[in-house]
Amino acid sequence: MKLRYIVLTIVLILIILAISYAALQKKVETTPITSPTETPLPTSKERIVVYAYRDTITGIDPSIEFDTGIVILSNVYEPLLYYDPIKNEFKPALAISWNKVNETAWIFNLRKNVKFHDGTYLTSEAVRFSILRSKLIYEEKGIGPGWIWNCLEDIFIVNETSILFKLKYPVPIPLIVSSAYGAYIYSPNLLRYANASDMIDEKIRLWFEAGNDVGSGPYKIELYKPESEVVLRKFEDWWGWDIVNNSKAPEIVVIKIVEEPASQELGLLDGSIHIATNVAKANINRLLNQGYKIINQTTFHNYILMFNAKRWPTNITDFRKAVLYAVPWNKVIEFAFQGFAKEASGLIPYGYPGYVENLRYEYNVTKAKEILEKLNISNTKLELVITSGYEEEERFASLLKSSLNQLGIDVEIVALPWEQVKEKGVAVWRNPDDAPHMIINDWWPTYPTPYDYLYILHSADIEWNWSGYTNPEYDELIDTAFQLEGIDYDKAIEIYNKAQKVVFDDAIAISIADSIQPYIYDPDRVLIRDEALNPLYMFVIFFQYVEVVS
Template identity: 25%
Template sequence: MKKISRLLTSSLLVLSLAVGCSNNGSKSTDNPNDKASTASTNESASVLVGIKGPVLSLDPANYRDRLTESVLRNVFDGLVTVDEKGVIKPAIAESWENTTPTEWVFKLRKDVKFHDGTALKAEDVKFTFDRILKENGIDGKTSPRKGLLEGVKEVQVVDDYTVKFVLNNPWPILLTMLPLQQIIPKAYAEKVGDKGLAEKPVGAGPFKLVKAKMDERIEMARFDDYYGGAPKIKNLAFDVIPEASSRIGALKAGEVQRIHDLSPSLSKTLMADPEIDVKTVEGTRVYMLQMNVQKAPFDNVKVRQAMNHAVNMDAIIDKILNNYATRLAGPMLSNAFALDTSLKPYEYSPEKAKQLLAEAGYPKGFPVVIDSDANNKEVAEAVAAQLRDSGIEASTRVWDVGVLKPMLLKGERQMFMGDWGNSTLDPFDFLNPNFITKDRANYSQYSNPRVDELLKQGATEIDAEKRKAIYKEAQQLIYKDAPWVFGFSKKEIEAGVKKLQGWSPTPDGSLYMSKASVSK
């Protein structure tokens, strides 16, 4: 706590630049309590947000990490944004048209400025996307975000305020993927180079970066010339506080004004505090147990189905997650596009599990190690206890996720308790990486040629009803093959001091602060 207070006192002295108000889709404008409290605000207020981990990069094209994106969305804007209901909204682009099945034309606003004062034009948009699409385009390496633009062939400049996206094939989710790409200034990036951009980025968002130590603190100040209107707070900082209990302590002590990633049990300690608001929203992250289907015993579908019957996911949601979660019948979120609602969760039945294990040749069960990261440790341990009730010798092991993931991709682990985000709510950026043979998140080593075929078809089918049919067939096959013990999605739980208004958790966990204000 003393460290946080000391940092707060010293750092806020240097936060003194400019302001803006974002089109980033914060729920706060729909909160009547927030509206009622904006009559008298402190326009020179400084706000600190406690976050659970470091920001991985300040270059908006050089990471694939939700927390990093949650912070940087305050500095950068994209062509479009998305509201809390998943509706695409204008941002830097004021309008767009799908002129042919493989071409989209975007008209840019003419009042957008970067933080260095230069006007944002079509050349900046093209430069931004060229860096992402080009192999080895960022300091000799390929952008980790290239996979989010799989359908894009190139971006062309039509005139100063018009760009054209040319696709490899019809790609129905272009608009859905564009909020994930943030625009940077071409002239500045070419002047300072990739390293300079990563050290001191310039965006067109509501806040401009002041300085950053990514494993400790990111400091920002408002941008007065923001096209969306000036934010009502002068200074903004994100403090890295890894332990949830420490984040809570900092909030209660007034050392930070907002914190995120609260567990249901810890959030209860804040609900009785009259000076603190606890807010929740349905999340967009799927939690599951992935089984390595290429190695015994999980190369047998009956064993995998038995595992689903052996885990009482409803009890885990009730007892561990305090019902701040939604049970999922299959692999997809309950509000995702093309969800097959005919699928029902596997019934919890240790007897059925034992029967299937006996049929598969494992009447006495087998040993299994469930690997997880620290965030999923508690659920993994509960699953292991339930599996032991079905005669399976289950134990758990906790890893640093950076060490674990390469082993998962190589098929060196048995079973993994993990999670994967689906902020677009579209199957493309969830089912494809998790279930296409050898794709980037296929830790179960799952391979079904028909599923591969369907998921690739769904990526280019422009008829919505046909897309739904394609994805429903894929879900049915995955459900039957059971490469996962299908799990749940959790609510996003955050907390803030009562005086902080105009904020709300978002389904994708973004920490938007452009509409925040501090009451006097």
């Protein structure tokens, strides 16, 4: 009898446990628990693309970010127009039509029924808010790309879907509104979300940097870990899906920060990376023989060697010239870039507005020696800062070190993560002796104007003028040319060319090479349409044009 009760008790307990387990399973299935800081695991049926990028993401505030955040922002936010520099044509984005009223007034008509990621709709007020915030932050705090709106007097709302840009002076405004920096449109409701008092309140930037977004683009931010990984999820209500007509577009985009070329290559080989941007150039042919594919993108991205104009001995113009004469320029493309670049001239890349031919220093060791003897400079040491993981910079630095060593100049090469490189660069304005003698900055445009490349040496640009260069003549030349672009473009180009000659003669900064960017990808996993790339913005992939094939 006692045994019977024991058996019945055990059976009863098992039944209760089974019922409890079933209930618990049902609860888990119907009310999944997700942390706001963790990525919900994608289902096995979701189309996923993993893209390897080599730099930490520097920010995602669409009005302030002026650097690597473009890789994210270009998929999450949209400008009024897109511009194709190769075809020299505009493509409607959030604006479907535009016309010039007079030399200083333009009207843009907005696309209807465009949803932001918060479910609200695009309006003229959203456009005005977004652009004025970029402008005001730059004017009040001196940060971000808001200088592109210096031409703007105000924006007037005509109706819910039409806006009027009133300009201070004539400019090619369609080019400016197509910028991938400082021209993105987003929901003004973020004032409430961030509990901000006004549009330049620091709370807004912090709200964005916490991984939030209110864009209208094809993807929205799901996870934001800027030093390691960013996850984007397809925005099903994006207005453009029918136009793109890509049923195989990724539902999940994982942007992995992978600095080392060897790690990117390994990721390709083990299948954890589908598109790589920074594989060792010497290994590319081997990968192609294994069935991987390559897209070589000719870009307007260049590498600029900048000299510290405030620290001895690079504060001496003739010394800087001696260094440039000592560079074996005939070896730069094949050795440093291993063929993935074009020969540079001046500061502006080939094919870009304002490019000038023959602004190059020849390789002439004899002339370099003569200058150094005249200056009575020998047995000195220079510091060169480069970005770690940038193979082309590392190889150029070794080339320069070897050449200068023959002249009695020792070069200490300091490789740092990109964020620390920037800190070293801006140090020239605080304490020039804390900044390196030389530093390499890679640059791509804000929007197609020569001013963009030349402004990085303007005395007012303490964010990117890592030379500490101050030349009132130069500043006036490029400022004058910029204001002439909408009035007499040919005259503006003529003045820009003169400004480049000033910089060349001062030997303060020079482009090392115009980059060709290889994208290595697994064709068994993805197909990259032509529209996915834009030569203006290196490393940007518009993922709505990528097809997941398996």
